[in-house]
Amino acid sequence: NIKNTNKKAPPPLDFTQIQISRLPTVIIIGRPNVGKSALFNRLIRRREALVYNTPDDHVTRDIREGVAKLGHLRFRVLDSAGLEAEATSGSILHRTASFTANVLSSSHSLLFLTDARAGLHPLDLEVGKWLRKNAPQVKPILVMNKSESLFDANDSLASAANEMSRLGFGDPIAISAETGLGMHDLHLSLKPVLEDHLLRLLNDESAQENSCGDETSSTEVDESKLPLQLAIVGRPNVGKSTLLNALLQEDRVLVGPEAGLTRDAIRTQFEFQGRTIYLVDTAGWLQRTKQEKGAASLSIMQSRKSLLRAHVIALVLDADEIINARRSMKHAEVVIARRAVEEGRGLVVIVNKMDLLRGKNQSSSYEKLMEAVPQEIQTIIPQVTGIPVLFISALEGRGRTTVLHQVIDTYEKWCSRLSTARLNRWLQKVMSRHSWKDQAAQPKIKYFTQVKARPPTFVAFVRGKTQLSDTDIRFLTKSLKDDFDLGGIPIRIMQRFIP
Numbered sequence: 001n002i003k004n005t006n007k008k009a010p011p012p013l014d015f016t017q018i019q020i021s022r023l024p025t026v027i028i029i030g031r032p033n034v035g036k037s038a039l040f041n042r043l044i045r046r047r048e049a050l051v052y053n054t055p056d057d058h059v060t061r062d063i064r065e066g067v068a069k070l071g072h073l074r075f076r077v078l079d080s081a082g083l084e085a086e087a088t089s090g091s092i093l094h095r096t097a098s099f100t101a102n103v104l105s106s107s108h109s110l111l112f113l114t115d116a117r118a119g120l121h122p123l124d125l126e127v128g129k130w131l132r133k134n135a136p137q138v139k140p141i142l143v144m145n146k147s148e149s150l151f152d153a154n155d156s157l158a159s160a161a162n163e164m165s166r167l168g169f170g171d172p173i174a175i176s177a178e179t180g181l182g183m184h185d186l187h188l189s190l191k192p193v194l195e196d197h198l199l200r201l202l203n204d205e206s207a208q209e210n211s212c213g214d215e216t217s218s219t220e221v222d223e224s225k226l227p228l229q230l231a232i233v234g235r236p237n238v239g240k241s242t243l244l245n246a247l248l249q250e251d252r253v254l255v256g257p258e259a260g261l262t263r264d265a266i267r268t269q270f271e272f273q274g275r276t277i278y279l280v281d282t283a284g285w286l287q288r289t290k291q292e293k294g295a296a297s298l299s300i301m302q303s304r305k306s307l308l309r310a311h312v313i314a315l316v317l318d319a320d321e322i323i324n325a326r327r328s329m330k331h332a333e334v335v336i337a338r339r340a341v342e343e344g345r346g347l348v349v350i351v352n353k354m355d356l357l358r359g360k361n362q363s364s365s366y367e368k369l370m371e372a373v374p375q376e377i378q379t380i381i382p383q384v385t386g387i388p389v390l391f392i393s394a395l396e397g398r399g400r401t402t403v404l405h406q407v408i409d410t411y412e413k414w415c416s417r418l419s420t421a422r423l424n425r426w427l428q429k430v431m432s433r434h435s436w437k438d439q440a441a442q443p444k445i446k447y448f449t450q451v452k453a454r455p456p457t458f459v460a461f462v463r464g465k466t467q468l469s470d471t472d473i474r475f476l477t478k479s480l481k482d483d484f485d486l487g488g489i490p491i492r493i494m495q496r497f498i499p
């Protein structure tokens with residue numbers, strides 16, 4: 001059992017407060033059919049995977065990315081399986097080459113997967129050779145999948161392992177993606193590399209923290225005055241272009257009933273009440289919409305890119321669709337909303353086409369939406385309370401100012417900085433309010449400081465080895481929100497231990 005092994009050791013590093021884009025990356029590589037997808041699925045369990053399409057010649061191949069959880073470790077995991085759907089000897093490496101070389105350079109660890117039942121395969125040797133040549137900087141962890149039947153017969157496990165070690169990457173870890181055997185060993189092998197990455201990340205933040213000024217510091221840049229980057233995302237036909245037109249107050253974008261009609265040069269920057277707002281990736285999603293097969297899916301890949309570049313994400317939903325559906329949000333919309341928050345962006349949800357609800361059931365429809373949508377968002381994103389939901393009609397130009405005011409408000413909260421002095425005065429008061437589960441073993445927070453803004457990220461320096469529990473962290477997060485008006489945006493609290 002993974003949890004119990006750390007009893008006497010210092011508390012394990014906390015991966016849960018790190019935004020996804022900064023988590024370490026692990027890629028699964030191996031010849032076809034060794035069980036890469038099976039392992040990927042086990043690692044991400046029921047969490048969503050994002051699928052990227054990589055155009056490769058004329059065929060579209062998928063790379064899947066998900067957030068993996070293994071013991072206390074959390075990492076981004078990439079499954080390259082889709083890339084070799086039609087692979088045969090020789091072509092496999094050719095096909096994966098361009099993708100892999102790119103991704104490998106940014107990966108922190110690599111799982112080289114083989115098949116225990118099939119034994120060492122000529123293609124395994126090829127993969128190994130290729131890795132040595134193209135990724136000499138990454139030390140692969142050799143993993144032997146489908147070992148479940150061999151576990152009972154120790155001899156065959158040992159001889160399979162012996163054979164695999166001929167690949168020259170050390171002794172393999174025997175696992176079974178299907179049954180979950182060997183996951184503890186996998187955890188132990190990944191732990192040093194991934195913790196090392198996290199430590200470096202935390203040290204970088206410590207360095208920032210030292211240069212982080214107080215409220216009184218005159219040299220500090222007021223980040224909330226920097227240009228705001230806004231991404232408008234949503235499925236085709238929900239009214240993104242119409243909203244964009246309304247925001248720009250010019251008919252720059254073509255709008256039509258056909259998804260993807262919009263394209264061409266779009267002004268990507270405008271002024272509102274003396275503030276510059278950049279629109280991120282607008283041309284990108286418009287172009288992408290055009291390629292979409294059918295109008296059903298949200299361009300996840302494009303949205304993800306936007307997510308990483310934007311400060312505030314405006315997710316547009318269609319009121320008319322919601323009123324006729326059981327749930328307010330489609331799967332892709334849920335994925336994007338969650339991702340936005342996990343990436344630490346400000347999220348504003350916009351329910352468009354409210355004019356279509358006019359008519360005999362108008363007031364009950366309005367009520368239904370105004371209750372259902374915020375409720376559903378709270379359910380899918382429980383860690384952030386009060387994500388703003390706006391109801392507009394882009395076509396009639398109603399809601400333009402509301403949208404812009406909300407986007408700016410979210411952005412300013414997202415940029416908030418609180419001085420250490422103020423936080424520690426607050427901490428004293430707030431701690432006496434908290435009912436500790438066990439008074440005697442109560443963790444001692446020596447001090448509390450904000451290490452960065454955008455989104456507000458705090459570190460609690462905890463003395464001794466008693467950790468703050470999830471409940472404690474939730475309490476602190478909620479108190480920060482209530483006391484400093486930070487509702488509706490993601491807030492992170494990490495803990496660090498001091499002797």
Ligand code: GDP
Pocket residue numbers: 030031032033034035036037038039081145146147148175176177178179
């Ligand atoms: P990929 O091509 O490397 O992604 O391989 P897949 O994940 O698609 O798996 C190939 C086949 O191996 C499938 O039929 C899986 O059900 C099977 N498989 C995957 N993992 C295991 C395992 O741990 N044990 C056994 N017995 N079969 C497995």
Ligand code: GDP
Pocket residue numbers: 234235236237238239240241242243255256257258259260262289352353354355356392393394395396
């Ligand atoms: P996009 O694919 O998300 O950019 O959607 P568009 O802006 O192209 O809009 C798709 C269709 O919905 C067009 O026919 C628009 O006129 C229509 N539409 C957009 N916003 C509204 C709205 O607020 N009310 C109504 N009734 N229709 C809208």
